[in-house]
Amino acid sequence: MLNALQIVTTVIVGVMVGVEFSVAFVINPILNALPEDSAQLGHAHGGRMLGAVMPVWYVGSLVLVAVWATVGRHHDGAGLVVIAGALLLLSVAMSILLLVPINNRNKTWTPENRPEDWKRQLKRWERLHYVRVAVIIAAFALLATALT
Numbered sequence: 001m002l003n004a005l006q007i008v009t010t011v012i013v014g015v016m017v018g019v020e021f022s023v024a025f026v027i028n029p030i031l032n033a034l035p036e037d038s039a040q041l042g043h044a045h046g047g048r049m050l051g052a053v054m055p056v057w058y059v060g061s062l063v064l065v066a067v068w069a070t071v072g073r074h075h076d077g078a079g080l081v082v083i084a085g086a087l088l089l090l091s092v093a094m095s096i097l098l099l100v101p102i103n104n105r106n107k108t109w110t111p112e113n114r115p116e117d118w119k120r121q122l123k124r125w126e127r128l129h130y131v132r133v134a135v136i137i138a139a140f141a142l143l144a145t146a147l148t
Contacts, residue, residue: 047107077146087139
């Protein structure tokens with residue numbers, strides 16, 4: 001049972017890391033290279049689409065890690081799992097407090113109603129997202145290490 005939980009949790013967190021890494025280093029650079037209106041519309045659509053899925057993924061990953069930490073508390077690597085959980089909790093807090101407010105504004109923008117500083121706001125989101133990606137990569141690395 002514990003082995004299955006460990007593998008499922010690590011895979012789910014790993015795929016989440018892959019998606020967020022892709023957003024940071026593939027999707028956003030592609031969108032940013034488009035003409036202004038297209039770039040902004042692409043960011044808004046991405047914000048709506050991923051904004052609907054990622055909260056479930058982040059919280060679900062955190063819950064799975066918490067279950068792993070609880071069930072596996074007497075096994076090797078338990079400390080690494082607890083630290084990974086703390087990092088995922090940090091990523092959720094960062095999301096709620098810093099990234100989601102920007103995304104909630106961004107996903108409603110159109111070329112007709114976007115604020116003058118829309119690019120500055122998206123750049124701030126991107127910088128914060130880089131930090132969040134680093135945090136979840138560290139959590140994933142700890143989970144993978146805890147498996148060994």
